[in-house]
Amino acid sequence: SQQGxxxxxALSIQEGENATMNCSYKTSINNLQWxxxxxxxxxxxxxxxxxxxxxxHSGRLRVTLDTSKKSSSLLIxxxxxxxxxxxxxxxxxxxxxxxxxxxxxxxxxxxx
Amino acid sequence: DVKxxxxxxxxxxxxxxxxxxxxxxxxxxxxxxxxxxxxxxxxRLIYFSYDVKMKEKGDIPEGxxxxxxxxxxxSLILESASTNQTSMYLCASxxxxxxxxxxxxxxxxxxxx
Numbered sequence: 001s002q003q004g005x006x007x008x009x010a011l012s013i014q015e016g017e018n019a020t021m022n023c024s025y026k027t028s029i030n031n032l033q034w035x036x037x038x039x040x041x042x043x044x045x046x047x048x049x050x051x052x053x054x055x056x057h058s059g060r061l062r063v064t065l066d067t068s069k070k071s072s073s074l075l076i077x078x079x080x081x082x083x084x085x086x087x088x089x090x091x092x093x094x095x096x097x098x099x100x101x102x103x104x105x106x107x108x109x110x111x112x
Numbered sequence: 113d114v115k116x117x118x119x120x121x122x123x124x125x126x127x128x129x130x131x132x133x134x135x136x137x138x139x140x141x142x143x144x145x146x147x148x149x150x151x152x153x154x155x156r157l158i159y160f161s162y163d164v165k166m167k168e169k170g171d172i173p174e175g176x177x178x179x180x181x182x183x184x185x186x187s188l189i190l191e192s193a194s195t196n197q198t199s200m201y202l203c204a205s206x207x208x209x210x211x212x213x214x215x216x217x218x219x220x221x222x223x224x225x
Contacts, residue, residue, distance in 0.1 A: 031211040042116070042202055042216030043155075050211070088154065098143050098162065098210060104154035
């Protein structure tokens, strides 16, 4: 499968700590995206990183991409209880750049 | 503000029924997608459409069909619902620009009894 795989499957931290989630994928990509899903809701886009970029920041989010290792990480700094959600990486398909493959997600629980 | 709406949040149907799930986007997006989400399996693409009346199979199209008669509306049809189609169904849309993000609806939790 071309799907990305997130690691860990679940993560529990205290408010104020940093949270790191990893994503590994199998084939070459052009773009990788991270999405967030609150319980029982649709996904919301967080950040997109292109294959020629190594790092990208957005507020408290930092995403890295290592195409040689076919992996990406999402760091959330100074986490808040409101960051409690599932986080998914999505990689584009080689045959269709509009088509994305989603992993099974990391479930983050931030305890107040 | 970008908006993708789905016709129902929760739906309960019986085995063998024909089920219609509707998705509407108000952003004039060319691409629309249907996914199903199951625990431990992530999101799996059922069908997507890149233009009116155009469609492509995703990874798990069996047991499903789709219809896109108007640009803003993409329907997922379960011809004869089965219990293994009990799932969360998510619709998304995006522009034809590459790359682009996908905008998701709130999801429909379908239970087939």
